[in-house]
Amino acid sequence: MIMEGVSGPAPEEMAFGEALGELEAIVAALEGGQLELEESLARYERGVALLRALQAKLADAQQKVTALIGELETEPAEDM
Amino acid sequence: MDRERAVSVSEAMRAAKRALETITLTVVGEVSEFSDKPGYRAAYFTVADADASMSCLMWRDAYTASGVSLRCGMLVEMRGQFSAYAPKGRMQFVVRKLTLAGEGRLRLQVAETARRLEAEGLLRDDRKRPLPAYPMRIGVVTSPRGKAVHDVIRTLSRRYPIAEVLVAGVPVEGADAVPAIVDGVRAVVQAGAEVVLLVRGGGSYEDLMPFNDESLARAVAASPVPVVSGIGHEPDTTIADLVADVRASTPTAAAEAAAPAVSELTGRLDKLSRLLARALEHRVRHAEHRVRLLATRPLFCEVDPLLGQAGQALDAAARALGRAIPLGLARDAERLRYAHEGLTRVGPRIVERGTDAAGRLAARLGDLSPLAILGRGYAVCFAPDGSTVVRSVSEVSEGAKVEVRVHDGRLGCMVETVEEGR
Structure with missing residues (x-):
């Protein structure tokens, strides 16, 4: 049996929006109830992996700021 | 000193025009009058400040190219030169370039x-x-x-x-x-x-x-x-x-x-997490339910349902037949009834007609009957077999028994003599 959409890139390496989109699609497919039981289980596992990766991304996030042009002045004290 | 030579008005205006046309300026002022009629070859307007005003004209092409739509009250910056319009003796400023001035200019641009x-x-x-x-x-x-x-x-x-x-x-x-x-x-x-x-x-x-x-x-x-x-x-x-x-x-x-916002995102992920778990649980329960349903299906318990459909078809056919037959009969009965009525009506007439014809035929038959001839006194002689008519002396010999039929009966006779000739 082909397990469509179950395999895919490692969740940790996916862009946030991409992983979230796939997770939402998995939830929708499972809720549709049209999948074979085995495929439902496989998708569920994939969904859990995506969910963990997404939650980890949010928990560890540290904003990265890159100046492409010009040099950023440090923030003026009065704005702190 | 000679008295200065007098010139004509036209010459005077030409001189003024020449002098004015040497003055090229950039002027800022407010538009106080404006007239731009479709047929005109130029836009005519007056630009003024608190103490002075000047008549301006701008040739159609230059005005269109400026991209400005003049209105009274606008602050404009004009580059151009003075000139004179001889027929009216009027001085005018011929605008070559026109832009809006100040913040008003910026906003309009x-x-x-x-x-x-x-x-x-x-x-x-x-x-x-x-x-x-x-x-x-x-x-x-x-x-x-x-x-x-x-x-x-x-x-x-x-x-x-x-x-x-x-x-x-x-x-x-x-x-x-x-x-x-x-x-x-x-x-x-x-x-x-x-x-x-x-x-x-x-x-x-x-x-x-x-x-x-x-x-x-x-x-x-x-x-x-x-x-x-x-x-x-x-x-x-x-x-x-x-x-x-x-x-x-x-x-x-x-x-x-x-x-x-991250707070929205974590909320969204929590919700997806719950949905994911619920969806799988639901899916598993659904599968379980289906298996249970299948196990208790009559199919697995008794055999009737297997034939159920064929049985029903048969019943339906029987019902249809039951309906179709009496229906045919009724239809035939009806036709019969019509035929019967028709016959009843027509029958007596046919019989009457037949009776008449029979009477006539019987009368004719009577005329032709040999019995009727016998009635007139003739007799017929039958051979001893009783059915062959004796037509010649040669058919009988002396001593033979013959039967002679007359109109009201028969006579058993014996041939005594046989004589030829009439």
Whole structure:
């Protein structure tokens, strides 16, 4: 049996929006109830992996700021 | 000294005209009268200040090229020269170049640019693209100094720290601003920005002018990714705001528009987590239920249901037959009844007719009957076999028994003699 959409890139390496989109699609497919039981289980596992990766991304996030042009002045004290 | 030679009025005006046409000036003033009729070859107007006024004309081509639509009360800057109109003895200022003056000029120029872009459809709502829901790279084009860039970075750090922020620090005022901003947009898009924030803090109307520039507006419109503008503070609206896919009122608002809040995201993930678990549980329960249902299906318990359908078809056919037969019978009975009635009606007449005919035929038969001939006195002689009529003496011999029939009976006779001849 082909397990469509179950395999895919490692969740940790996916862009946030991409992983979230796939997770939402998995939830929708499972809720549709049209999948074979085995495929439902496989998708569920994939969904859990995506969910963990997404939650980890949010928990560890540290904003990265890159100046492409010009040099950023440090923030003026009065704005702190 | 000779008395000065007198000249004609025409000559005098020609001299004045020549003298006036040496005066070329740039003049600023307010339009106090204006007349631009379709048939005229020039636009005629009067420009005045508190103490003086001058009649002006501008040839049609030059006026159209200026792009200005004159109205009374406008402050204008005109470059041109004086001249004289001999037929009326009037001095006039022939305008070669016309622009609007001061902030009024800027606002009108901006309105003019906006109209042009609108006519091209660049400001239409259906050009506005939706922003990516979860951008991984956010471009910021703004001054590297000042509050705006920090407002944006702080807001993004608070709301959506998972994205990388790509900053193009560019001058946002002065002559270099427009090309630098256009380059900045291009640079962040090339570096992978999925959305561009074009922001700057508040300033005077003139300070914001680079964001009213037509080439900047076209660069924003041509950007392959959506642009969010946050320029100045409300109620300033620049052309960049009009062309942008999303217009935010301030740099902070632009950052908020471009990025979802982490708190929303964690809430969303929690909800998805619950849905995922529930969906699987539901799926498993559904499968279990189906198996149970199948196990208790009559199919697995008794055999009747297997034949049920065929049985029902049979019943249906029987019912149809039951209905069809009496129906046919009834139809036949009806036909019979008609036939019977018809016969009843016609029958007696046929019989009557038959009786008459029979009577006539019987009478004729009576005439032809041999018995009727016998009635007249004739007799017939039958041979001894009783059925052959004796027609000749040769058919009998003496002593033979013959039967002679007369009209009312028969006589048994014996041939005594046989004589030939009549």
